[in-house]
Amino acid sequence: MTGDAWDMFEVLDHTADVGILVRADTLDEFFAEAARGMFSILHERTAEGEAVVHEIRLDAQDMETLLVNWLSELLFLFESRNFVPREFRFSALEPELLEATCVGTAVELPAPGTEIKAVTHHMLRVEYTSDGWEARIYFDL
């Protein structure tokens, strides 16, 4: 489980769209923070209400694809189930496999935010640097 720090991502400019720069010490925090970054754009209200749990299991050919698939899955849950996550527990997280329990709420929609159509592979590279895990992720709006 990760903490609730909200300062590990920043929003990036793109002519027509928007991106986030995500940095975190551990891979768990990195994936959780990427999700928080995306939801900071998508849904601007605090998600309060009865807890809803979604289990997610994904595999992918590489870490970049795994990250795109992870965020795409959460985007799908937002659009189809109104789901906004609060908390993430990862039981497996490797470059090619992810198993997570996401705890959150089903929110009222429409609500203020910016619609994200998709998570892109644009210039995407997940890197491990001396500062930890880092990636720039762009969204199609």
Add this chain to the structure above:
Amino acid sequence: MKTDWKKVLEKESGNKYVIPRSFREDMRVPGIIFIGDGLIGTLYDDEAPAQVVNVATLPGIVSASIALPDIHYGYGFPIGGVAAMRLDDGVISPGGVGFDINCGVRLLRTSLKRDEVVPKAGSLCSNLFALIPCGVGSKGDIRITERETRQVLEEGAGWAVRNGNGWEEDTTFCEENGAMRGADAGAVSARAVERGRPQLGTLGSGNHFIEVQYVDEVYDAAAAGALGFEEDSVAVMIHSGSRGLGAQVCQDYIGAMKTAAKKYGIDLPDGQLACAPVESPEGRRYFGAMAAAANYAWANRQCLAHLARQAFVRTFKAESKKLGMTQVYDVAHNIAKIEEHEVGGRKMKLCVHRKGATRAFPPNHPDVPAGYAAVGQPALVPGDMGRASYVLRGTPAAMKETFGSICHGAGRLKSRSAAKRELSSQKIVRELEDRGIRIRAADMKVITEEAPEAYKDVSLVVESCTGAGIAAPVLRLRPMAVIKG
């Protein structure tokens, strides 16, 4: 390292610039950008020309990697780009279509005149806003099952009409008659269908809109007359696409195409250009899924048009047929099509990708509705919410130069966050109201993001096309009422 495009772009003629093949050794064809003097400066320190170069490296590309004057930086392919590939050795790429498959524009005419609408613009705007679901996570009033969604994917706008959302003749005045051949609902994932089910008849958010407009200038009275317009005629313009369903199709197939590109040994300068041979099983499957998503988009715009007609009925207390709300045309501006074109004196079938580009076929082309044969295909070019939109028509020169394609809109100039930093929504609303434009938005933030200042001047974009001869101007429309998601 950033390229100084001022040094690279060679002016070939009036509004036509070339990036020669010699610029980078992996280019298979040159890059060609149609853009006028008033806009060329916006490209010098932009990375969009590099995307034109990247597209020029794709297998089977014919003639040139083409960009139109509304070009701006996209993902993989630039927005405002056209790339035509041979069928035997060329590729098809989901990135060359974009996430919002068949994002497009529909135009309805009315028999109303500007002075009849002005006094009721406020209530018309409220009625449109009340009837048309928009904003983040909005769901439509049209409830369809999974089976019905799959029917929508096969039948397009015709499905919506058959189910009471429009008139028979609407599909006559629509690119592909509102249903693309080759659609394969079976190639669309369950995820995509689930995203699409609650969203039929929803506008979406961002740059999507519905506007009530009036004809403020006629450039070609005969062509305008053939489309049912004269000065001060009131029209309705709808800009929306395939919503979450199309985005999911694109997302699904970019993943599949990354694997396919490796399998077929295609070197990609950018992962977002992921592609597969047009005639490969992966290529055919994507084409079938994309065509199905395109059909969903046509059904969506059909439902939106029906809701817009209802808003007029409520406001003017008259039947929509009495209000003359027939359809002028509906164009796709994010799509890939199999079309026949003449290349080097030879007719050949090509896979034409248009990403942020509008098809504009000339007079007497077999794909232009009979009623418009003498005029050519109406090409609908929306501008920003404060300035203007245009109706142009296709020319023979466009067939020669751009595979029958022209610009799709104004093209963004400022990023959304820059627009939010620099502009105030209240001020924009006030300025628009001072100019007689009513606006309603699901979220005030969208008003700053979509402010006129965030876009290139659409008139310069249109002049770049007409100046290059690839389009002929018919008329200009000014907004009166704007609905934003």
